Amino acid sequence: MNEEQRHEDALLEQVENLLERGKPSPHQTLNALANTIPKADHAFRESLNAALLAKLQSQSIPKVKPAMQMAVAAKRPVPNLSSFTWAATLVAIVIISGLVFYLNRPSPLSGVLSAQTGDQIQLVIAAQDIPPGTVITADMVGLVSLSAVDLAKLPIVHPGGDYFTDVDAVIGQKAAVDIFWFAPIAASLLGEPINPCEQPGASCPDLPEGYYSILFPVEPNAVQGLKTGDRVDVLGIVEGQLQVIVENILLADVQEYRVNLAAPSWQHSILVWLSQTGQPLVLRLYTGETVTPDTTLVDYTFTAPEVLPNDYKFDLIVELTVSKGYLLTGLPAVIDNIPYTQRDTIMNFWFKNLELVSVENGTTVTVRLPQADADNLDYLLRLPTSLSFVPDEDSY
Amino acid sequence: MPEFLSPDEERALISQLSKKPEAFQPLYDHYFPRVFAYVAYRVGSKPDAEDLTADIFLKVIEALPRFEYRGAGSFATWLFRIAHNAVQQFYRTIRRRGTIPLDDLPEIQSADLLPDEMFARKEQFAHLQTALASLTPRRQEIITLRFFGGLRNQDIAAILNLDERTVASHLCRGLEDLEQQYQEEAAYE
Numbered sequence: 001m002n003e004e005q006r007h008e009d010a011l012l013e014q015v016e017n018l019l020e021r022g023k024p025s026p027h028q029t030l031n032a033l034a035n036t037i038p039k040a041d042h043a044f045r046e047s048l049n050a051a052l053l054a055k056l057q058s059q060s061i062p063k064v065k066p067a068m069q070m071a072v073a074a075k076r077p078v079p080n081l082s083s084f085t086w087a088a089t090l091v092a093i094v095i096i097s098g099l100v101f102y103l104n105r106p107s108p109l110s111g112v113l114s115a116q117t118g119d120q121i122q123l124v125i126a127a128q129d130i131p132p133g134t135v136i137t138a139d140m141v142g143l144v145s146l147s148a149v150d151l152a153k154l155p156i157v158h159p160g161g162d163y164f165t166d167v168d169a170v171i172g173q174k175a176a177v178d179i180f181w182f183a184p185i186a187a188s189l190l191g192e193p194i195n196p197c198e199q200p201g202a203s204c205p206d207l208p209e210g211y212y213s214i215l216f217p218v219e220p221n222a223v224q225g226l227k228t229g230d231r232v233d234v235l236g237i238v239e240g241q242l243q244v245i246v247e248n249i250l251l252a253d254v255q256e257y258r259v260n261l262a263a264p265s266w267q268h269s270i271l272v273w274l275s276q277t278g279q280p281l282v283l284r285l286y287t288g289e290t291v292t293p294d295t296t297l298v299d300y301t302f303t304a305p306e307v308l309p310n311d312y313k314f315d316l317i318v319e320l321t322v323s324k325g326y327l328l329t330g331l332p333a334v335i336d337n338i339p340y341t342q343r344d345t346i347m348n349f350w351f352k353n354l355e356l357v358s359v360e361n362g363t364t365v366t367v368r369l370p371q372a373d374a375d376n377l378d379y380l381l382r383l384p385t386s387l388s389f390v391p392d393e394d395s396y
Numbered sequence: 397m398p399e400f401l402s403p404d405e406e407r408a409l410i411s412q413l414s415k416k417p418e419a420f421q422p423l424y425d426h427y428f429p430r431v432f433a434y435v436a437y438r439v440g441s442k443p444d445a446e447d448l449t450a451d452i453f454l455k456v457i458e459a460l461p462r463f464e465y466r467g468a469g470s471f472a473t474w475l476f477r478i479a480h481n482a483v484q485q486f487y488r489t490i491r492r493r494g495t496i497p498l499d500d501l502p503e504i505q506s507a508d509l510l511p512d513e514m515f516a517r518k519e520q521f522a523h524l525q526t527a528l529a530s531l532t533p534r535r536q537e538i539i540t541l542r543f544f545g546g547l548r549n550q551d552i553a554a555i556l557n558l559d560e561r562t563v564a565s566h567l568c569r570g571l572e573d574l575e576q577q578y579q580e581e582a583a584y585e
Contacts, residue, residue: 008568015567019543029524029575033543036521038436038502039429040446048450049424055457056417180513317408341405343422350404390408393467 124164130179132193162187205252213262235282245326265340270325293372300374307362313392316351318380333372401426403468433544438483442502473551527577535570
């Protein structure tokens with residue numbers, strides 16, 4: 001691999017890290033591209049959505065197009081800005097004007113306004129985005145002149161105060177947090193980068209792969225006898241009764257008034273739903289045993305809600321609303337090996353790689369799958385679930 | 397309103413489209429922001445981006461009965477091929493324009509930008525968009541499809557009838573050219 005290839009691969013990796021993992025790049029332009037993603041107006045997006053759905057449903061040339069064009073045109077009038085927006089815009093224009101003036105000077109930015117009037121104050125501002133941990137150099141900052149009137153607006157737009165007026169006092173210092181282009185440099189923005197996990201009350205436990213965590217407020221007595229790393233059952237009120245909502249959840253972090261619960265996929269979905277109900281959390285130590293799944297292949301027969309062709313190769317989706325997730329505590333076997341997706345409040349459990357044995361009368365379907373999956377499928381089909389069939393991936 | 401679609405979900409939705417038109421909603425939620433962002437960077441002005449995005453999605457709806465799902469990524473490739481052709485058509489019919497007024501710049505995606513920060517980001521968008529427009533059309537296309545269309549190199553290769561390594565090379569060289577143009581513009585101001 002030659003030098004040019006290595007360079008290209010390194011840049012491609014930066015692009016992937018930035019776009020897929022949100023990791024800033026040393027390339028300022030890459031970061032700038034990622035920070036300036038255009039966004040459509042909500043009203044335009046919704047009106048186009050309505051027009052498209054109407055067209056889909058009518059399956060004809062859109063009569064709604066003239067209305068849609070009107071909706072699009074309606075987004076073009078001059079905005080009616082609030083007085084605050086005008087004030088902020090004025091501050092921004094002043095800042096930009098000052099910065100443009102100073103960036104045109106041939107020498108590196110430093111020093112003092114040659115003509116400082118009595119009511120003008122100089123401030124040091126960022127001439128580019130400065131990521132946390134960056135040692136600030138002269139080309140990253142600039143001086144701008146503000147009147148006392150504009151200066152008085154700054155705490156509203158950039159709270160924090162302690163703004164620097166001398167560039168030399170900033171050069172060589174480290175950005176503690178993201179400092180954005182045109183932001184006045186304040187003392188509170190400088191120093192060692194802040195690790196959010198080291199802040200008081202933060203909870204950043206190490207989680208097993210595939211686990212997602214959620215914080216819950218708790219009363220101190222709710223976690224008596226429990227410690228970080230325990231496996232717990234989470235109970236809640238459903239249909240007027242206290243019952244187990246989800247089992248075998250990792251207690252990832254315990255603090256006096258908060259716990260961090262972690263779980264994979266569908267269990268996490270149920271925890272999120274539970275957190276939104278606002279009910280107090282009840283925890284107890286999980287005492288269940290870990291069962292090794294039975295992988296013996298068995299034939300399982302069920303009734304499909306629609307007629308299927310005899311040779312149809314499909315994946316099966318079993319849908320259950322999140323609010324009924326507590327019913328899954330009776331699952332005969334661990335279901336975490338079943339792929340899971342969620343759409344709004346619907347949990348989707350995917351049974352893939354099913355071997356189709358037969359389809360009789362169009363709706364009596366027999367598939368071959370591991371015993372544990374068959375037991376789970378049988379249990380799910382007895383719950384208020386819906387079935388969908390999707391062409392198998394390999395059939396494309 | 398969920399905007400992330402796993403390949404499995406996308407496959408399921410596409411298979412349901414003929415029976416349930418409402419299955420298009422999640423596809424729209426997922427692809428609309430990407431199509432708009434791609435188009436906005438290619439054309440610069442918000443009104444033009446809106447018109448073009450609307451045209452693209454209308455074409456998608458009209459062509460849906462003819463779409464054949466061919467595995468993960470095939471829908472995205474198909475949709476952005478329509479978008480790419482629409483942008484090309486746009487440039488064949490429109491006259492060259494000057495600087496786009498601030499009011500005609502699109503908003504920028506962000507969690508909570510204060511008004512002056514949003515103003516600065518829009519200015520930054522304008523600079524980048526101008527710098528991008530100075531690259532070769534192919535490199536403009538590859539960069540915008542990668543960064544704003546969210547497509548992988550192999551999908552871009554399928555749309556532009558190139559091989560994947562060529563796309564990767566154009567992407568890298570295009571980004572380096574863009575960096576140079578962008579820094580020169582910033583210094584010039």
